[in-house]
Amino acid sequence: MASERFVYVTYIASTPQKVWDALLKGEVTRQYWGHENVSDWKPGSRWQHVTADAERRVRVEGEVVEFTPPERLVLTWRDPGAAERTRVTLTIEQVGKKVRLTVLHDELRPGSDMLPKISEGWPRVVSSLKSLLETGKPLDTWS
Amino acid sequence: MQVFACLSIPGMRKSLLASPALERPASAAEIDRVFKALADPSRRELLDRLHARAGQTLGELCEGLEMTRQAVAQHLQQLEEANLIAVQWEGRAKRHFFNPVPIHEIHERWIRKFERDRLAALRTLKRTLEGDSDG
Numbered sequence: 001m002a003s004e005r006f007v008y009v010t011y012i013a014s015t016p017q018k019v020w021d022a023l024l025k026g027e028v029t030r031q032y033w034g035h036e037n038v039s040d041w042k043p044g045s046r047w048q049h050v051t052a053d054a055e056r057r058v059r060v061e062g063e064v065v066e067f068t069p070p071e072r073l074v075l076t077w078r079d080p081g082a083a084e085r086t087r088v089t090l091t092i093e094q095v096g097k098k099v100r101l102t103v104l105h106d107e108l109r110p111g112s113d114m115l116p117k118i119s120e121g122w123p124r125v126v127s128s129l130k131s132l133l134e135t136g137k138p139l140d141t142w143s
Numbered sequence: 144m145q146v147f148a149c150l151s152i153p154g155m156r157k158s159l160l161a162s163p164a165l166e167r168p169a170s171a172a173e174i175d176r177v178f179k180a181l182a183d184p185s186r187r188e189l190l191d192r193l194h195a196r197a198g199q200t201l202g203e204l205c206e207g208l209e210m211t212r213q214a215v216a217q218h219l220q221q222l223e224e225a226n227l228i229a230v231q232w233e234g235r236a237k238r239h240f241f242n243p244v245p246i247h248e249i250h251e252r253w254i255r256k257f258e259r260d261r262l263a264a265l266r267t268l269k270r271t272l273e274g275d276s277d278g
Contacts, residue, residue: 004197005197005198005231005240006197006240007197007229007231007240007242008229008242008243008244009226009229009242009244010226010244011173011226102229104231119243123243123244123247124247126244127244127247127248127251130248131251134170139251
């Protein structure tokens with residue numbers, strides 16, 4: 001069965017380590033993403049995407065598939081309680097003086113409930129991350 | 144030169160520096176590439192095709208187009224350099240994906256958050272009225 005796949009790419013004037021930290025460290029993600037990614041980051045461990053407010057609601061969860069700092073992070077990705085399990089691969093590469101961040105979200109069912117969330121969510125997240133690292137200010141998307 | 148002259152006027156400096164364009168000089172070349180890539184109808188058609196069906200190869204994109212394979216390859220290259228297309232290799236197949244991130248950045252730069260709902264309402268109105276006139 002054909003599965004759907006989305007790819008998002010941004011070039012950031014930064015270093016691979018800073019981009020990696022910006023994806024994982026709560027004090028950074030809450031500034032541009034409004035959420036924190038919580039796990040011990042061992043392959044096979046659970047990870048959770050939780051709101052950065054006092055409620056700490058779990059919005060996404062899954063398992064850590066691969067953790068290779070500061071280059072590659074592979075996660076399974078599902079809505080809490082949902083049966084569908086999708087996959088996200090984050091790749092960080094140095095290209096000239098910039099860092100290319102690629103988000104590959106795949107293993108999606110055609111017509112999946114997750115499609116609109118992905119196509120609205122990832123462009124905002126990566127644009128806001130780029131803005132924070134390059135200017136010190138995130139986009140006002142989650143304010 | 145005039146722009147830099149303005150920066151030296153007391154009182155002007157702060158407001159000019161507050162504009163995103165001046166805070167992010169590195170992105171000026173990026174945004175030029177995006178608008179140049181989008182200025183061509185053939186390249187927009189290629190983006191439409193990839194938006195409708197993601198992951199197509201050069202061969203698949205050439206089907207039904209009145210362009211040589213070489214011309215399509217050059218357009219794809221330009222779209223890739225503008226970061227409007229992302230590429231994924233699958234064995235020997237080079238698959239192309241529409242990457243909306245640069246267009247999202249343009250949107251963020253000029254559309255304020257509070258305007259979004261009203262703009263969506265206007266778009267729906269236009270669609271409804273124009274749809275009615277068609278029928």
